[in-house]
Structures are given as structure tokens and as C-alpha cells.
Amino acid sequence: MSNPEQASEPERVRAPNIRDVARVAGVSYQTVSRALNDSPSIRPETLARVQAAIDELGYRPNQAARALVTSRSRTIGVLAAQTVHYGPATSIQAIETAAREAGYRLSITNISSSEYASIKAGLDHLMAQSIEALIVIAPQVRVFEALKDLQLSVPFVTLEATGLNTAHSLWVDQIQGARLATRHLIDLGHTEIMHLSGPQDWIEAEARMQGFLRELGDADLRTRAPILGDWTAHFGYYAGLELLRYRDFTAVFCGNDQMALGFMHACRESGLRVPEDISVVGFDDVPEAAHFAPPLTTVRQNFAEIGRRTIEVLLGELRGETGLSHEPVQPELIVRQSTARLA
Amino acid sequence: MSNPEQASEPERVRAPNIRDVARVAGVSYQTVSRALNDSPSIRPETLARVQAAIDELGYRPNQAARALVTSRSRTIGVLAAQTVHYGPATSIQAIETAAREAGYRLSITNISSSEYASIKAGLDHLMAQSIEALIVIAPQVRVFEALKDLQLSVPFVTLEATGLNTAHSLWVDQIQGARLATRHLIDLGHTEIMHLSGPQDWIEAEARMQGFLRELGDADLRTRAPILGDWTAHFGYYAGLELLRYRDFTAVFCGNDQMALGFMHACRESGLRVPEDISVVGFDDVPEAAHFAPPLTTVRQNFAEIGRRTIEVLLGELRGETGLSHEPVQPELIVRQSTARLA
DNA sequence: GCCGGTGATGTGTACGTTCACATCGTTGGG
DNA sequence: CCCAACGATGTGAACGTACACATCACCGGC
Known part of the structure; x- marks a missing residue:
């Protein structure tokens, strides 16, 4: 009775946690945590044992628990409109890739209309996920108003703007x-x-x-x-x-x-x-x-470039760096056959 | 000293939690929890008090904590390729909207190539977020192989397929x-x-x-x-x-x-x-x-329709419903001017 | 040979929420 | 008039992780 470990009961499959890993590896759960966060003070030998246990159990860190204790969601919100168009779609794709490589997730919210209410609802939905940063690809004039209302406190970046709001925009000129x-x-x-x-x-x-x-x-x-x-x-x-x-x-x-x-x-x-x-x-x-x-x-x-730089700037800001150079991406004229000298 | 409530210290701003709300509303934290999950057994009057406290404090439920205890991430993963194209982009947008209305988030991962490794990495990234369901908009033949490898255990749906895999696909014919x-x-x-x-x-x-x-x-x-x-x-x-x-x-x-x-x-x-x-x-x-x-x-x-139905089917499956009708969406021929009778 | 320092590892606790269960007052039936 | 039942609310625990701190073995210098 006092032994909860008896394996006779099938007992609802639960995903393994660091304590399970620790038990298998013969170390404490804290050592496992260190292994996961590649702490400097862990013997390579111990690290290997932990790694083996992780593989054996098929352990995956629980992001929710991690987010709870660190109060970092590792999520970047994207408020988007017209994502079906080439420009926004390409940028988002580049942003997603860059964010993923940096260990961040993207949470995209599409706004259906440019009504103020719709924008506010979208922002609300994003804020409810405690996003760490915000990227705006939408009718920005109205979004700015909504942002003020919500007194939002995360760094944000708008794409493809004019450079008017240089503190917060990364832009193609x-x-x-x-x-x-x-x-x-x-x-x-x-x-x-x-x-x-x-x-x-x-x-x-x-x-x-x-x-x-x-x-x-x-x-x-x-x-x-x-x-x-x-x-x-x-x-x-x-x-x-x-x-x-x-x-x-x-x-x-x-x-x-x-x-x-x-x-x-x-x-x-x-x-x-x-x-x-x-x-x-x-x-x-x-x-x-x-x-x-x-x-x-x-x-x-170069939408892909914009996407990459967006994440770059944003991550810098999250790390507390400031005064990053937000140099505009330069556009390029491609001359084909739809223009001709006036007869 | 024993009173931690003295407001003299500015003390790192912490987001309000249900206990803060409870204190303001003069109820227990559990009552607040009930209010949030619209439990049937709560007096309208109490609910109103709690709601007032929520508004006053600008309280937002912490999704990470919620996910941790319920072990439900409320996230649907999307494995996508070629999202820049109209079809996938439109579907994703419709999926996002439908998912949001149902209280779910989307986590989109783009795969850059159709290499097996790339697909597997994408799936891995999604599984690490403990997604509750998976939607595949990608070269599915190879994705299926990867899915087997990962022994994935969430319901999944593929878009725009042939109906070969009727158990898991929602499709346009x-x-x-x-x-x-x-x-x-x-x-x-x-x-x-x-x-x-x-x-x-x-x-x-x-x-x-x-x-x-x-x-x-x-x-x-x-x-x-x-x-x-x-x-x-x-x-x-x-x-x-x-x-x-x-x-x-x-x-x-x-x-x-x-x-x-x-x-x-x-x-x-x-x-x-x-x-x-x-x-x-x-x-x-x-x-x-x-x-x-x-x-x-x-x-x-009708990509939008596909997106909506995808979420519908998936949510049904998450609720444990089975044997849902996966009737194909019927396509329609639009005759314009690029075809003519053979001379 | 003792002691401060350091590198490696372990223990307690907090994060914010929901679930299971306990408690309390009220109501209605015998 | 008492007690069962129920509706409304409260208390304890747990989810899985990271942080702060404690512990332990070992090393080198005096």
C-alpha cells in the first residue's frame, strides 16, 4: 500500500518528467535540470548519463512548467492582416524560421477587418498568451491606437513602415x-x-x-x-x-x-x-x-531579409540591448517589359 | 515586518494572480477559479464581484499555469510547406480563425525542404510544445513516414488529400x-x-x-x-x-x-x-x-471551407467524438477564357 | 595538517492554476 | 422537528520546472 511504485496498475500514462530521468540516470532532478540548460558545472560523464536516460525515456521538457517558473513564454506574437498576400506571407515565414532557430515560437493572429474592435480583440488574444514581443503586419495606424489603450508593455516591431517610429520599426525604405x-x-x-x-x-x-x-x-x-x-x-x-x-x-x-x-x-x-x-x-x-x-x-x-532582421532586432531588445541599428532594407527596381519610353 | 502588504517598497511588478483577485473580491481563490471557468455553482452576485475585481486589477489568466495543471496546451500544431502559396495560406488563415474562436492557438512550423530530416525536425519542434493535435500541409508522403518514427500520439489531419487515409484526412475531392x-x-x-x-x-x-x-x-x-x-x-x-x-x-x-x-x-x-x-x-x-x-x-x-472543417473535425476528435463524417469538399470548375473549342 | 576555496551535486521552495475533497448554511420531506 | 441532500464556497495538494541555497569532496598553500 505504501509503495506507489508497484507497476501492477496500468495507471494512466504520464509523460516522464525530470524526476523520472533523474531516477534512471541515478542523479538528482536538479542535475537533470542543469543538463537541460547546459550549465557549465556538470561533469561530461554525468551529462552523458543524463542524456542517455533522456533518450531512453523519450523525455521532453514541459514547456508550460518551464514558462510558469521562468515567466518567459518564449512566444512572439504576430498581429497580421492580409497574410494571403505574398509580402506578409514571405515575411512571416522568414520570421518563423528565424524565431524557431532562436528558440522562440510564433503565435499568429489574423485580424479579419481593420475595425478598431477587431484589432483590439486580436491584440487581446495575443496578450492573453503572455507574448514576450509583438510584431505588427497590419494597418498600423489603427493598431497604434489600440496599443495605447492596452498599455502594452512588450517590445514591438512593425514591418515595412516609414521610419517615422524609428524606435519600434524595422523597415524597408x-x-x-x-x-x-x-x-x-x-x-x-x-x-x-x-x-x-x-x-x-x-x-x-x-x-x-x-x-x-x-x-x-x-x-x-x-x-x-x-x-x-x-x-x-x-x-x-x-x-x-x-x-x-x-x-x-x-x-x-x-x-x-x-x-x-x-x-x-x-x-x-x-x-x-x-x-x-x-x-x-x-x-x-x-x-x-x-x-x-x-x-x-x-x-x-527582400521580404525574407526583413523577416530575419525583425527577429534579430526583437531578440536584441529582449536581451536588453538598446540602440540597435535599424537600418532600412533597401529596395531594388526590377525593370521588365511593362514600361517603355513615351512615344 | 510581518505584513508583506505594505506598499512602501516598489517591489518588482508582478502580474496579478487569482489570489490577488480573490483578496479584492473578498472570496477564496477557488471561487475566482470557478468564475473563470464558468462553473454552474456560483451565485451571479459573487460572479459579478469577482468580475469587478478582475477588471480592476487587469487580471489575465496565466496560460502556462493552466496548461501545467490541466496538461492541455490548447495548441494545435501546423506543419506547413509553401505557405506563401495561395492555397495553403488561405487554409491556414481560416484554420487560425476557427481555432481561435474555439479557444485554441496555432503553432505553425515551416519546413524548408522536403528532406526527411527537415520534416522530422519540424515535427519534433511541434511535439516539444505538447500540441494537442496536428495539421499537415506539406508533402504528406514523407511526413507520414516521420510520424511513424516519432510514434506520435495526437490526432492529426491532413489537408487536401485523396481520401486514401480517410481516418485522418479532410479533403477536397x-x-x-x-x-x-x-x-x-x-x-x-x-x-x-x-x-x-x-x-x-x-x-x-x-x-x-x-x-x-x-x-x-x-x-x-x-x-x-x-x-x-x-x-x-x-x-x-x-x-x-x-x-x-x-x-x-x-x-x-x-x-x-x-x-x-x-x-x-x-x-x-x-x-x-x-x-x-x-x-x-x-x-x-x-x-x-x-x-x-x-x-x-x-x-x-474553397480553401476557407477546408480550414473551417479541419478545425471542426479536429475539435470533435479532441472531445472524443468519433466517426465524424469527413465528406469531401466539392471543387468547382470555373470556365474563363483560356480554353476554347478545338478548331 | 588545517583551512579557505572551488567544482559538482543535492534539497527546499516558488511559480499560478485546477482538481479532489471538506465544510458550511439552507431547504425540504418524513 | 430532525436529518439528508444540495448548493455555494473554502482548503490542501499537485502539475514540472528553475532558482537560491546547502552540502560534500577534493585541492593547494601556508
């Missing part, structure tokens, strides 16, 4: 990218240039718009009000059909490649040729852009 | 989808039809290939060896350039929309018109497909 695209069109002789922008509460949409307007301003060209879209090919198509009825422009800079695709579709339907009649530039360089009809001139962003 | 696409081409009078397949270790690639071959067989048409690709537009393009040199076929059924896009690019470069000279069908119906040149005839899969 979107303004520069937009300037490259616009300059390219100007160099080709275009003076009447249109811009199909992303939604205004996305900082990157705002940045691309800024870059476009500044470059136009620097060249003393007429600036027109950009059209605010929603990043989708459908929008590019319908906006294109509408705009092309007037056709008082010869080039279009689109806020992303999807909208450019839709726009070129509208051109075909309107009987216009790209690039002979209209030049089109995109943004992102999705892998498909090289195979559009015609292959799309666009601005390449 | 890919074979049926492929048959629809192939039949469409046959109905248009094509007899020499090519197939650009996905990688062979992806079950959905295999299934689409099967559907293609069977439909051809049923129509007593010559079957040709499908070309094994990698899902990318680049592959579709280069394969197209190669295949079109002989041009001993009049129609192509592509394993996904990206490859179809690349293939149509190759057609243009080879001076062939789609659909006049060559008919092309894709698979997936990515949102951009409607704006390809020409708009692509393809097979629509």
Missing part, C-alpha cells in the same frame, strides 16, 4: 522604393503619371504614396490625387476600367503587383497595349510578376 | 476536380492533352494526376506521362518553352494556377495564342487568375 519607380517613369519621358495606392491606414501604402508625390514634386510635374485601393487585383481592374475612359495619363505606378495585374487586364479590355500605350510599374516583385503579360517592371523588396 | 478540368478539355474536342503536375510526394499532386489519367482513360484517349513540376510559375514557364518546341498537343491541364501562368507566358513567347492555339486549365482559382492574360479557366477550391 518604401519611400525610396516608390521614388525609384516614379523616377523610372519620369526618365522614360512620362509626365502624366497616376498612382493606385493601398489603403490609407496601411503605413506602407502611405509611404509609397509619399515617395511618389515627392519624386513628382522634385521633377516639377503635376501631382494628381492617388486612387485609394485595397491591394487586390480586382480593385486594380475596376479602377483601371474607370480611369482608362478618360486616359489623361500615360503611366501608372501601382501600390503592389496584384493591383498592377488587374490594371493591365483593364488595359487589354480597353484596347490599350502595355507598354506601348500605357506604362505600368508594380511594387513587391511577387514571383509571378515575371510571368505577367507583359512581365512586370516592379520594385523588389 | 482533388481527383474529382482534376476530372472536371480534363473532361472540360475533352468536351471542347481536345484529344492530345498534357499535364503539368506538382511534386510527386505531395498527395494532392498525385490525386490531380490520378484524376487526369482516369478521365483520359475513360474517354479512351492516349495518356502521356505527366511532367513533374514544383508548383511555381517559373517551372511552368521553362517546361512550357521546352514542350512547345514539339507542340504535339493542343491543351494543358496544369496542377495549379501559378504553373498555368508560367505556361501561358511560354506560349506568348513561342508565338502561340491562348486559347486559339492552346487551351490551358489551372487549379486553385487564386484571386489573380481572373486577371491573367487571358483570364484562366481553373478549378476552384
Whole structure:
């Protein structure tokens, strides 16, 4: 009766813990703990015995217990929108890989709308998991408001922003990218240039718009009000059909490649040729852009690099390092066949 | 000295726990616990007091502690590959939303290659988090092998498979989808039809290939060896350039929309018109497909529906329900302008 | 030959929660 | 009018780990 170890009872299978490992290895549980956290003061011989016991039992450290006692969840939260698009998806993938290598997990929460309530609910869900850091890939303007409300206390980073909030953002120089695209069109002789922008509460949409307007301003060209879209090919198509009825422009800079695709579709339907009649530039360089009809001139962003650097910065901040260099990732103009010199 | 409550010391901010809440509400910690788990036996009045205390303190339940004692992580693991593509990305998003609503978290692990070692490492990483269930969106043939090795003991579901492994897979009837696409081409009078397949270790690639071959067989048409690709537009393009040199076929059924896009690019470069000279069908119906040149005839899969049903099935299994109906999601042929009657 | 120091290992405790069980007051039936 | 039953609430323990500290053997220097 007093011996709980009698093995006659099948007794609900329980995962082995460090005490089980310790018993098998003939050491104390604390020694096992040391082995797991590669403490310097443990004899190689002892370490080997513990390791053998671990393998024998198929022991896995219990993350929950570990998180409880250290009060470190080893989880990074990601607040995301539009993850189906190439840019966010690629960044998240790179972030996940880098985080995993650093021993962190990712917890991704998608927000369905950019309603304030939806954003707040998403943040709430993440905070409930006691995330150690936050990455925002979403309409950031509104997210910032929600962050203030929640008085959140973890380091956070936003992707693909403007550098306005340098303390917390790691960014591709979107303004520069937009300037490259616009300059390219100007160099080709275009003076009447249109811009199909992303939604205004996305900082990157705002940045691309800024870059476009500044470059136009620097060249003393007429600036027109950009059209605010929603990043989708459908929008590019319908906006294109509408705009092309007037056709008082010869080039279009689109806020992303999807909208450019839709726009070129509208051109075909309107009987216009790209690039002979209209030049089109995109943004992102999705892998498909090289195979559009015609292959799309666009601005390449190294999303994978962004993802890696995001984690790098964040981990540094978690370690207490400060004043890290948040140098912007530089975008690159990829010239293909959707742009041509003005006839 | 004996009073630890004296507030003079700033004393490291610690998040409030149920005991703090209990003290403020004037009840025992167990009553707070009951309030949190909406136990039936608690007076509405008491519940209100507890709720007020929770709000006052900004208390959040500690998930780690909860997971430790219940040994339920409330985490579902996702082993994924190619998450940048529309299908997987859409499914994951739907899965995340459905999981969140059910109170579960998602832990996504991307595998970089389909090497056995990479898959095993990914699974290991997931198991280390004591996931309660597993969802596989990856080259499943190899994953199955790894699963056996790890003697994994959680319910799992694979997406988009063939129904071969009915106990564990929730699936779109890919074979049926492929048959629809192939039949469409046959109905248009094509007899020499090519197939650009996905990688062979992806079950959905295999299934689409099967559907293609069977439909051809049923129509007593010559079957040709499908070309094994990698899902990318680049592959579709280069394969197209190669295949079109002989041009001993009049129609192509592509394993996904990206490859179809690349293939149509190759057609243009080879001076062939789609659909006049060559008919092309894709698979997936990515949102951009409607704006390809020409708009692509393809097979629509309801990825969001798949995601929702996946969680539904998995949660049922976690609750111990069995024999759930795993009815396949039916795909739908979307006819656009990339296919035409054989001249 | 004793003692301080050090390297290796062991013991007690806390983290925040839920579960099993105990307790208490109230109600209703015989 | 008493006691069983029940509803509401409280107490003790356990989950598995890491941290702080205690212990122990051993070493070298005086």
C-alpha cells in the first residue's frame, strides 16, 4: 500500500518528467535540470548519463512548467492582416524560421477587418498568451491606437513602415522604393503619371504614396490625387476600367503587383497595349510578376531579409540591448517589359 | 515586518494572480477559479464581484499555469510547406480563425525542404510544445513516414488529400476536380492533352494526376506521362518553352494556377495564342487568375471551407467524438477564357 | 595538517492554476 | 422537528520546472 511504485496498475500514462530521468540516470532532478540548460558545472560523464536516460525515456521538457517558473513564454506574437498576400506571407515565414532557430515560437493572429474592435480583440488574444514581443503586419495606424489603450508593455516591431517610429520599426525604405519607380517613369519621358495606392491606414501604402508625390514634386510635374485601393487585383481592374475612359495619363505606378495585374487586364479590355500605350510599374516583385503579360517592371523588396532582421532586432531588445541599428532594407527596381519610353 | 502588504517598497511588478483577485473580491481563490471557468455553482452576485475585481486589477489568466495543471496546451500544431502559396495560406488563415474562436492557438512550423530530416525536425519542434493535435500541409508522403518514427500520439489531419487515409484526412475531392478540368478539355474536342503536375510526394499532386489519367482513360484517349513540376510559375514557364518546341498537343491541364501562368507566358513567347492555339486549365482559382492574360479557366477550391472543417473535425476528435463524417469538399470548375473549342 | 576555496551535486521552495475533497448554511420531506 | 441532500464556497495538494541555497569532496598553500 505504501509503495506507489508497484507497476501492477496500468495507471494512466504520464509523460516522464525530470524526476523520472533523474531516477534512471541515478542523479538528482536538479542535475537533470542543469543538463537541460547546459550549465557549465556538470561533469561530461554525468551529462552523458543524463542524456542517455533522456533518450531512453523519450523525455521532453514541459514547456508550460518551464514558462510558469521562468515567466518567459518564449512566444512572439504576430498581429497580421492580409497574410494571403505574398509580402506578409514571405515575411512571416522568414520570421518563423528565424524565431524557431532562436528558440522562440510564433503565435499568429489574423485580424479579419481593420475595425478598431477587431484589432483590439486580436491584440487581446495575443496578450492573453503572455507574448514576450509583438510584431505588427497590419494597418498600423489603427493598431497604434489600440496599443495605447492596452498599455502594452512588450517590445514591438512593425514591418515595412516609414521610419517615422524609428524606435519600434524595422523597415524597408518604401519611400525610396516608390521614388525609384516614379523616377523610372519620369526618365522614360512620362509626365502624366497616376498612382493606385493601398489603403490609407496601411503605413506602407502611405509611404509609397509619399515617395511618389515627392519624386513628382522634385521633377516639377503635376501631382494628381492617388486612387485609394485595397491591394487586390480586382480593385486594380475596376479602377483601371474607370480611369482608362478618360486616359489623361500615360503611366501608372501601382501600390503592389496584384493591383498592377488587374490594371493591365483593364488595359487589354480597353484596347490599350502595355507598354506601348500605357506604362505600368508594380511594387513587391511577387514571383509571378515575371510571368505577367507583359512581365512586370516592379520594385523588389527582400521580404525574407526583413523577416530575419525583425527577429534579430526583437531578440536584441529582449536581451536588453538598446540602440540597435535599424537600418532600412533597401529596395531594388526590377525593370521588365511593362514600361517603355513615351512615344 | 510581518505584513508583506505594505506598499512602501516598489517591489518588482508582478502580474496579478487569482489570489490577488480573490483578496479584492473578498472570496477564496477557488471561487475566482470557478468564475473563470464558468462553473454552474456560483451565485451571479459573487460572479459579478469577482468580475469587478478582475477588471480592476487587469487580471489575465496565466496560460502556462493552466496548461501545467490541466496538461492541455490548447495548441494545435501546423506543419506547413509553401505557405506563401495561395492555397495553403488561405487554409491556414481560416484554420487560425476557427481555432481561435474555439479557444485554441496555432503553432505553425515551416519546413524548408522536403528532406526527411527537415520534416522530422519540424515535427519534433511541434511535439516539444505538447500540441494537442496536428495539421499537415506539406508533402504528406514523407511526413507520414516521420510520424511513424516519432510514434506520435495526437490526432492529426491532413489537408487536401485523396481520401486514401480517410481516418485522418479532410479533403477536397482533388481527383474529382482534376476530372472536371480534363473532361472540360475533352468536351471542347481536345484529344492530345498534357499535364503539368506538382511534386510527386505531395498527395494532392498525385490525386490531380490520378484524376487526369482516369478521365483520359475513360474517354479512351492516349495518356502521356505527366511532367513533374514544383508548383511555381517559373517551372511552368521553362517546361512550357521546352514542350512547345514539339507542340504535339493542343491543351494543358496544369496542377495549379501559378504553373498555368508560367505556361501561358511560354506560349506568348513561342508565338502561340491562348486559347486559339492552346487551351490551358489551372487549379486553385487564386484571386489573380481572373486577371491573367487571358483570364484562366481553373478549378476552384474553397480553401476557407477546408480550414473551417479541419478545425471542426479536429475539435470533435479532441472531445472524443468519433466517426465524424469527413465528406469531401466539392471543387468547382470555373470556365474563363483560356480554353476554347478545338478548331 | 588545517583551512579557505572551488567544482559538482543535492534539497527546499516558488511559480499560478485546477482538481479532489471538506465544510458550511439552507431547504425540504418524513 | 430532525436529518439528508444540495448548493455555494473554502482548503490542501499537485502539475514540472528553475532558482537560491546547502552540502560534500577534493585541492593547494601556508
